[in-house]
Amino acid sequence: MSKDEHSAYNYLRHTKKFPNVWCSGCGIGIVMSALIRAIDRIGLAKDDVAVISGIGCTGRMPVYLDFNTMHTTHGRALAFATGLKFARPELKVIVIMGDGDALAIGGNHFIHAARRNIGLTAIVVNNSIYGMTGGQHSPTTPLGSRAATAPYGNIEPPFPVCELAAAAGAAYVARSTVYHAVELDRYIEQAIRKNGFSLVEAVSYCHTTFGRMNKLGPAVEMMRRLKENSVTKAAAEKLAPSERPDVIVRGVFRDEDRPEYTALYDEVVRRAQGAAGASVRSAGGAG
Amino acid sequence: MPAITEARPAAHKGPRGRVVIFGTWCKGCGLCVEFCPTGVLALDQDSHPIVVAPEKCTACHWCDTHCPDLAIVVQPLEVAR
Ligand SMILES: Cc1ncc(C[n+]2csc(CCOP(=O)(O)OP(=O)(O)O)c2C)c(N)n1
Numbered sequence: 208m209s210k211d212e213h214s215a216y217n218y219l220r221h222t223k224k225f226p227n228v229w230c231s232g233c234g235i236g237i238v239m240s241a242l243i244r245a246i247d248r249i250g251l252a253k254d255d256v257a258v259i260s261g262i263g264c265t266g267r268m269p270v271y272l273d274f275n276t277m278h279t280t281h282g283r284a285l286a287f288a289t290g291l292k293f294a295r296p297e298l299k300v301i302v303i304m305g306d307g308d309a310l311a312i313g314g315n316h317f318i319h320a321a322r323r324n325i326g327l328t329a330i331v332v333n334n335s336i337y338g339m340t341g342g343q344h345s346p347t348t349p350l351g352s353r354a355a356t357a358p359y360g361n362i363e364p365p366f367p368v369c370e371l372a373a374a375a376g377a378a379y380v381a382r383s384t385v386y387h388a389v390e391l392d393r394y395i396e397q398a399i400r401k402n403g404f405s406l407v408e409a410v411s412y413c414h415t416t417f418g419r420m421n422k423l424g425p426a427v428e429m430m431r432r433l434k435e436n437s438v439t440k441a442a443a444e445k446l447a448p449s450e451r452p453d454v455i456v457r458g459v460f461r462d463e464d465r466p467e468y469t470a471l472y473d474e475v476v477r478r479a480q481g482a483a484g485a486s487v488r489s490a491g492g493a494g
Numbered sequence: 495m496p497a498i499t500e501a502r503p504a505a506h507k508g509p510r511g512r513v514v515i516f517g518t519w520c521k522g523c524g525l526c527v528e529f530c531p532t533g534v535l536a537l538d539q540d541s542h543p544i545v546v547a548p549e550k551c552t553a554c555h556w557c558d559t560h561c562p563d564l565a566i567v568v569q570p571l572e573v574a575r
């Protein structure tokens with residue numbers, strides 16, 4: 208493949224890392240190409256973007272991307288990203304996490320990043336399971352579904368990812384699916400442009416673990432289900448409440464402007480320096 | 495991306511694309527084959543996608559926005575009349 212042939216080529220570590228490690232047909236690669244299209248449309252220079260991940264199949268994504276990248280530890284991607292944003296607030300920092308990474312081990316970082324409204328873009332690839340480690344149930348596994356750690360069916364209700372982020376204080380919150388890849392890249396673009404904590408939930412699938420344990424078929428079947436089982440926010444409002452839990456609702460659920468955390472922090476630094484300067488001056492005057 | 499000019503039957507209207515598949519990156523998942531709205535692609539005996547009806551490609555870009563391996567690309571094609 209050459210630069211003239213594929214518009215994503217320029218953003219990939221194409222000579223070293225391909226083909227990628229993901230199972231044939233896995234939706235994570237679709238999220239990666241949506242992210243590339245969003246960055247390309249905004250026209251960001253590669254050096255002005257940092258992509259941070261934790262551990263998991265989703266966490267492999269920065270390995271393939273030719274930006275500033277950090278592949279950190281399981282659950283701590285947002286913590287590393289927070290540090291980076293403080294040190295280099297001019298960077299567009301994008302954090303890519305699986306549902307386990309973001310909401311199980313990393314759940315605390317997730318709610319506090321949203322509460323502070325720090326200027327990061329979080330993308331949660333929600334495949335309802337721990338893919339990399341063999342299909343243990345995650346905080347987004349649907350009730351009743353089977354997992355390696357729930358062989359008789361999951362008894363824990365799942366987190367609604369977008370609602371959780373919005374309740375915690377995120378400035379921008381949207382959900383789409385890997386079937387709706389064009390809508391997904393539009394939401395990712397809006398999220399990156401937002402000055403504040405922005406979250407995009409990219410609903411995907413893991414046919415290798417979740418699909419096999421729940422007899423949902425290969426990637427093409429799981430993809431078809433995303434098409435058939437999802438509705439826009441407007442269409443969802445017309446559904447009876449009893450029908451709603453069974454569908455994936457796509458749309459932008461929050462888009463607000465609130466003061467961004469690192470900007471507020473800079474303000475505190477200036478105030479403290481002003482106060483320190485004044486006390487030095489008054490100390491000097493008294494002497 | 496430069497457009498390629500290619501002679502096509504006069505009956506063809508609107509945008510058209512030429513499909514290029516990168517065999518070394520493709521894993522044969524079949525998503526492009528299954529969801530192409532006009533049946534441009536098919537899987538061969540080894541589960542690799544092949545272009546069977548190039549003239550039917552409308553350049554809708556479903557395949558190249560959804561390929562998880564970035565292994566397929568649709569180049570815009572100008573039809574010579
Ligand atoms: C501290 C720590 N605990 C546990 C693990 C093992 N581990 C690796 S990936 C993973 C979960 C992966 O699931 P998810 O985050 O949903 O991502 P996916 O693989 O589904 O994309 C776990 C538990 C680890 N690497 N580090």
Ligand code: SF4
Nearest residue numbers: 229230233264338413
């Ligand atoms: S195990 Fe599941 S999530 Fe991981 S690459 Fe395979 S299909 Fe994707």
Ligand code: SF4
Nearest residue numbers: 520521523524526561
């Ligand atoms: S979608 Fe991509 S990887 Fe899958 S069969 Fe088509 S070209 Fe190959």
Ligand code: SF4
Nearest residue numbers: 530551552554555557
């Ligand atoms: S661009 Fe559309 S019509 Fe052409 S091969 Fe791809 S999916 Fe089929």
